[in-house]
Amino acid sequence: IPKEQRSRRFRLLLAYNLGRILSYATAGLLIGLAGWAVANSPAVMFMRVLAGLLLICMGLYLAGWWSGLTRIESLGRGLWRHLQPVANRLLPVSSLPRALLLGALWGWLPCGLVYSTLLWAASQGNALDSALLMLAFGLGTWPVLLATGLAAERVTALLRKRSVRVTGGVLV
Numbered sequence: 001i002p003k004e005q006r007s008r009r010f011r012l013l014l015a016y017n018l019g020r021i022l023s024y025a026t027a028g029l030l031i032g033l034a035g036w037a038v039a040n041s042p043a044v045m046f047m048r049v050l051a052g053l054l055l056i057c058m059g060l061y062l063a064g065w066w067s068g069l070t071r072i073e074s075l076g077r078g079l080w081r082h083l084q085p086v087a088n089r090l091l092p093v094s095s096l097p098r099a100l101l102l103g104a105l106w107g108w109l110p111c112g113l114v115y116s117t118l119l120w121a122a123s124q125g126n127a128l129d130s131a132l133l134m135l136a137f138g139l140g141t142w143p144v145l146l147a148t149g150l151a152a153e154r155v156t157a158l159l160r161k162r163s164v165r166v167t168g169g170v171l172v
Contacts, residue, residue: 006153012099013149019103020145021138024114025131027107028121032130035122047123054116061112069112076110083108107138 038044060066083105090102107114117137121130158164 009153010150011096012093013146015096015099016093016103016106016149017142017145019100019105020107021103021135021142023104023107024138025135027114027118028134029127029131031118031122031134032124032127035125035130036127038125040125044123044125047119051116051120051123054119058113058116069116072112072115073110075115076108079108080110 035044035047038047054069054072057066057069061069087102087105090098090105093099093102114137117134121133124130124133
């Protein structure tokens with residue numbers, strides 16, 4: 001793959017992930033505004049305990065020991081049903097603004113990991129702290145998702161090689 005094409009792909013992936021992270025921060029701000037309403041009530045302790053339990057569930061999910069978070073993901077499917085057609089119209093991603101917008105929409109995809117972090121953000125009792133917590137979460141996921149995007153390009157390029165396809169066919 002030519003260097004210019006790799007550079008363009010990298011910039012598109014950066015824009016996409018920036019959009020995703022900004023949507024997480026926006027969700028944190030919105031949930032933080034709602035959490036602010038209960039900041040000085042007994043509900044905040046319940047929210048923090050629940051957030052802690054969800055973080056444990058997240059660890060179990062990532063380790064492959066329990067997949068219960070997938071049930072929590074069903075909560076966001078209604079919203080995603082409305083956003084998915086808009087996201088599909090942005091494909092294929094051909095410009096930085098499209099990549100940024102697609103990432104911003106993709107940030108609302110139902111995800112138990114995001115939901116558990118959002119609950120933790122809601123328990124902060126301050127909209128700015130909640131937004132910053134979600135921003136930090138997004139930044140923490142950036143390296144892995146960026147690497148995944150770059151690896152997908154390389155795997156696709158590898159699978160386009162006739163010798164790899166022939167070898168795979170012979171092995172099957």
